[in-house]
Amino acid sequence: MSLKGLSSAVRKLDVMRFVKALIFAVTVMTLAGLSSLSAAQAKAPINAVATVGMVADAASAIGGDHVKVEALMGTGIDPHSYRQTRSDVVKMGRADAIFANGLFLEAQMEDLLLKLQKRKPVFFIGETIESEKLEGSTAYTGRYDPHVWMSPSLWQGAVASVTDAFISMDPENEQDYRDNAKAYLAEIQELADYGAKILKTVPKDRRVLVTAHDAFTYLGRDFDLDVVGIQGISTNSEAGLQRIEMLVDLLVDRKVTAVFVESSVSERNVRALVEGAAAKGHAVDVGAELFSDAMGQSNTYEGTYIGMIDHNMTSIARALGGEAPLRGMQGKLGAGH
Ligand SMILES: [Zn+2]
Structure with a gap:
């Protein structure tokens, strides 16, 4: 075999290898693409925004892996006077669902939340508590005292409504939401029992x-x-x-x-x-x-x-x-x- 013949044989071999590698790579990429697509379709978490941390804590405990929760107000923020920032508006605009305490706690945001409620699910979880269990507000006549998280037993009622909210949006994972809620509510019950025990002393x-x-x-x-x-x-x-x-x-x-x-x-x-x-x-x-x-x-x-x-x-x-x-x-x- 001449030198030229040898080099062309090598080249032919290279081309075949390259084609094989290309087919393999395309197959792998297609499979990966398909599998990530189906994973995204089945498992895209619900993108939720909560006003205060207490509400975010409940949404994230009950939502578990199916939900991504972000709180707008961090530590040290007074929700009575807090007004949404520009980035809060963007976050709420993009969110699949918004959770608020309600009962006029988020007094400066109430108008916006009600407006958003016409376009997407906005849940005021404190307002699901039976009104007979609430006290009047000292700050606003004709309204209820919004600080319902201070009573673990009242808060259990608000938290239970988060479960229904997620089930209404994602019925396929109903059992997970119910299991998460059961565990979280049991923790709150433990807190209520602890409070009763120590404060009695x-x-x-x-x-x-x-x-x-x-x-x-x-x-x-x-x-x-x-x-x-x-x-x-x-x-x-x-x-x-x-x-x-x-x-x-x-x-x-x-x-x-x-x-x-x-x-x-x-x-x-x-x-x-x-x-x-x-x-x-x-x-x-x-x-x-x-x-x-x-x-x-x-x-x-x-x-x-x-x-x-x-x-x-x-x-x-x-x-x-x-x-x-x-x-x-x-x-x-x-x-x-
Ligand atoms: Zn307050």
């Missing part, structure tokens, strides 16, 4: 919860604590001073050992309470900061619904002279308890 005459914000009415109702709000009192006015005096008397008479404040309350009012009580020979501490309308940092225990309420109930029980484990219901609470 607070001495009878000290069962007063003095807080900054009117968010704790349902918690007080469930666990037999009198709730007194100190928001919006001005020490500059006669009425404000009288109210401070009345609160000091209450703290002294009821032997209340702690008040709970948030950053929204002026230091001055808190100091007036603590000093007023001290002048009457009664020591009052400033208790741990409670989570009212937002959960803790994401990726922490307090950044979950269970952790948030565990923190509140454990902090209240301990500060008011009751008995509760330092690290809470599951031993997961962070330092500072």
